[in-house]
Amino acid sequence: MPRCPTDIVYSEKYTDGEFEYRHVILPHELYKKISKIGRLLTEQEWRGLGIKGSPGWIHYDYYKPEPHILMLRKKIN
Template sequence: MDIDMSRRNKKPRLLLESERERLDEFIDSIHYSARYSDDQFEYRHVQLPKNMLKKIPADYFDSSKGTLKLLWEEEWRALGITQSSNFTDGQSLGWEHYEVHEPEPHILLFKQSGASCMKFRQGI
């Protein structure tokens, strides 16, 4: 399940301060699913408030699909996605945005592999 790099911006496009401020009201309403895994990856989905999509800059979107592009880590973090409710546990590292749920474009799918995934499976 490789990332289709053509579905991303060529390089991370960071938000301007004014763009970031428009998104602040939505940060506390971002919903994180429970984590789930298979033999290779740990997964979770992140549900953005639907109204938040209207405030995200147009160049974060794939105009051919009508969904967000696959976001670089710097981009999804700039939107306020943290992956962890406990900011001191280091669990937010290693996540990659690999897909958008097209029927519900406010749902972003993430995965991680390697040591982070092993810690999750072992309950560490």
């Protein structure tokens, strides 16, 4: 079982010049909810979990060794 925080934790933003990235670490209760979904979340779904972010962030991957970490990215204009 992954080690989960008690609240949602947001990483600092980082960039590769094309995208801005951040990862979001979920508490155990939220991780249990998404583990049943088995796919990437839509913006409406991750916002429904209480995750905050400006418009345009996309859930593009899970951190496979720790699936309670959502990886988000946003295209740089």
